[in-house]
Amino acid sequence: MEQAGHTFRKQERICGKKDIERLLQEGRYGHASCLRYCFLPENGASCNRILVSVPKKYFKRAVRRNLLKRRIRESYRLRKTMLQGGHGIDLLLIYNTKELLGYSEISRAMETVLTEVTDRVSKMEVQDGQ
RNA sequence: CAGGAGGGACGAAUCUGCCGCGCUGCGGUCCAACGCCCAUAAAGCGCUGGAUUUCAGUGAGGAAAGUCCGGACAGGACAGGGCACCCUGCUGCGGAAAGCGCAGAUGGGAGUGAUUUCAUCCUGCCGUAACAGAAAACAACCGCCUGCAACCGUCCCUGCCCUCGGGCAGAACGGAUACAGGUAAGGGUGAAAAUGCGGGGUAAGAGCCCACGGCGUCCGCCAGCGAUGGCGGGCGGGUACGGCAGGCAGGGCCUGCAAGACCAAGUAUACUGGCAGAUGAGGGCUGCCCGCCCGAUGCCAGGGGGUAGGUUGCGUAGAUAAAUGGCAGACCGGUGCCUUCGGGCUCCGGAACAGAAACCGGCUUACGGUUCCUCCUUUCAU
RNA sequence: GGCUCCAUAGCUCAACUGAAUAGAGCAUCUGACUACGGAUCAGAAGGUUGGGGGUUUGAAUCCCUCUGGAGUCA
Numbered sequence: 184m185e186q187a188g189h190t191f192r193k194q195e196r197i198c199g200k201k202d203i204e205r206l207l208q209e210g211r212y213g214h215a216s217c218l219r220y221c222f223l224p225e226n227g228a229s230c231n232r233i234l235v236s237v238p239k240k241y242f243k244r245a246v247r248r249n250l251l252k253r254r255i256r257e258s259y260r261l262r263k264t265m266l267q268g269g270h271g272i273d274l275l276l277i278y279n280t281k282e283l284l285g286y287s288e289i290s291r292a293m294e295t296v297l298t299e300v301t302d303r304v305s306k307m308e309v310q311d312g313q
Numbered sequence: 314c315a316g317g318a319g320g321g322a323c324g325a326a327u328c329u330g331c332c333g334c335g336c337u338g339c340g341g342u343c344c345a346a347c348g349c350c351c352a353u354a355a356a357g358c359g360c361u362g363g364a365u366u367u368c369a370g371u372g373a374g375g376a377a378a379g380u381c382c383g384g385a386c387a388g389g390a391c392a393g394g395g396c397a398c399c400c401u402g403c404u405g406c407g408g409a410a411a412g413c414g415c416a417g418a419u420g421g422g423a424g425u426g427a428u429u430u431c432a433u434c435c436u437g438c439c440g441u442a443a444c445a446g447a448a449a450a451c452a453a454c455c456g457c458c459u460g461c462a463a464c465c466g467u468c469c470c471u472g473c474c475c476u477c478g479g480g481c482a483g484a485a486c487g488g489a490u491a492c493a494g495g496u497a498a499g500g501g502u503g504a505a506a507a508u509g510c511g512g513g514g515u516a517a518g519a520g521c522c523c524a525c526g527g528c529g530u531c532c533g534c535c536a537g538c539g540a541u542g543g544c545g546g547g548c549g550g551g552u553a554c555g556g557c558a559g560g561c562a563g564g565g566c567c568u569g570c571a572a573g574a575c576c577a578a579g580u581a582u583a584c585u586g587g588c589a590g591a592u593g594a595g596g597g598c599u600g601c602c603c604g605c606c607c608g609a610u611g612c613c614a615g616g617g618g619g620u621a622g623g624u625u626g627c628g629u630a631g632a633u634a635a636a637u638g639g640c641a642g643a644c645c646g647g648u649g650c651c652u653u654c655g656g657g658c659u660c661c662g663g664a665a666c667a668g669a670a671a672c673c674g675g676c677u678u679a680c681g682g683u684u685c686c687u688c689c690u691u692u693c694a695u
Numbered sequence: 696g697g698c699u700c701c702a703u704a705g706c707u708c709a710a711c712u713g714a715a716u717a718g719a720g721c722a723u724c725u726g727a728c729u730a731c732g733g734a735u736c737a738g739a740a741g742g743u744u745g746g747g748g749g750u751u752u753g754a755a756u757c758c759c760u761c762u763g764g765a766g767u768c769a
Binding site: 379380381412430431432441442443444503504505554555556557568569570571572620621670671677678679 | 696697698712714715749750751752753759760761768769
Binding site: 196197203234235236244245246247248249250253254256257258260261286290 | 634
């Protein structure tokens with residue numbers, strides 16, 4: 184489904200225990216600077232979905248965790264057209280630094296994550312085709 | 314002016330624009346199921362649910378936090394009563410209640426002070442260790458004093474002997490020892506040593522006695538709603554702190570919105586052990602007892618299987634992976650550089666503590682700042 | 696979100712009813728033994744009892760509060 188604007192609705196988030204467990208068990212992992220990611224194509228939904236996580240281990244206070252999750256979601260919202268193919272990709276993003284980074288650095292990390300994921304998804308599709 | 318004490322109010326506290334998010338509402342579009350019309354049709358209409366969208370409204374805090382109390386609500390249980398158990402304990406008022414608030418009382422601590430902090434019903438018992446100290450709450454010990462017995466010394470007195478120098482015995486005084494008693498004034502310690510000072514008194518002493526204090530208790534009067542305080546009088550030998558037990562008064566069933574209700578989906582009570590029986594097994598009533606209730610194949614313990622989705626509970630913020638962010642500009646404050654002193658450029662900041670997950674009243678803890686009121690101390694001026 | 700519990704030497708645990716030098720084992724260090732090492736023997740070091748207040752003459756212990764870490768629920 185092609186969304187015209189840079190919107191970010193609830194259907195683009197992963198809800199439900201089954202989907203999360205499937206992603207964690209069958210997904211492929213990787214990392215780029217401050218972000219770890221885990222993705223899985225062909226999620227059965229009509230669009231790409233993401234899940235953002237900031238560990239309590241790094242940030243004890245809920246205010247900082249919420250702030251980082253908002254920045255990550257915002258950077259995905261503005262760049263989500265880069266992620267294509269794969270018939271709907273589930274993507275888990277985990278913040279992996281103890282430092283409280285600003286929006287610009289998170290946005291740069293998000294750019295590299297999205298390009299890596301699209302590359303790996305297209306390679307997987309080529310292997311499946313063979 | 315400076316420093317400080319108490320209390321209150323506010324807390325994205327600069328503004329604008331764009332993009333984006335949760336919820337609600339009136340609409341639009343699309344999809345699905347059902348109903349009406351109807352030919353088991355299409356189209357249309359109605360209703361329900363979902364998605365999307367224009368517009369409008371609304372969208373975290375004083376602590377939302379910690380989960381320390383209490384309430385309401387929900388479920389389980391409950392005829393009722395007694396015992397046990399737990400919590401609290403000065404007084405008055407407020408409050409649904411509270412390890413709650415306000416105002417006060419008494420005593421102790423901190424502070425020059427404003428102020429602050431801790432404790433508080435009744436009775437009994439026990440303890441205040443080790444070390445130190447005589448002794449840790451009864452007393453004993455050292456010391457002081459008296460009496461008595463024997464010993465030593467001295468002068469005076471008496472008696473005897475006498476070589477008239479003196480000797481012996483008794484009594485008195487003094488010394489040391491032992492025994493019997495009186496004392497709790499003094500005894501370096503210690504956190505703490507059972508009433509201070511003065512006088513009398515005594516063998517030595519002692520509330521033993523007296524005056525002034527201090528403490529406890531009783532009575533009377535006065536003040537106060539009361540805790541209590543003041544004054545006067547009587548009596549007293551005690552007290553302080555801590556622990557335990559009992560009593561009195563008040564309160565308390567247990568579990569908690571992951572409570573609970575409904576819908577959908579889905580499975581197997583497989584197996585093992587124990588117990589018992591209509592003469593009442595067994596279970597429930599928080600533990601026990603009385604008592605009551607249910608009551609026929611049941612119960613207990615272990616072990617195994619399935620689902621962990623939706624609606625509601627749930628709120629004019631409100632979900633069920635959790636909504637407030639990003640960018641740009643203006644403005645304000647600060648730093649640095651340049652300057653033709655008009656200004657220009659760069660950087661930083663515009664906040665701290667911190668994010669509702671069922672609700673309400675308190676407590677506690679964290680916190681940048683703004684502001685108001687009352688008061689204290691020091692200095693200066695008047 | 697609710698409820699329950701824990702924190703002591705580098706590690707695993709003790710310390711009764713508050714009572715004075717907080718104890719034991721392993722680990723570490725030093726010395727002896729040995730040609731060297733291990734084992735053994737002797738000795739030493741190592742503690743703001745998670746932090747801060749309070750009660751008390753005295754707190755690991757009792758009370759309050761904060762921090763950190765576990766467990767559990769339908």
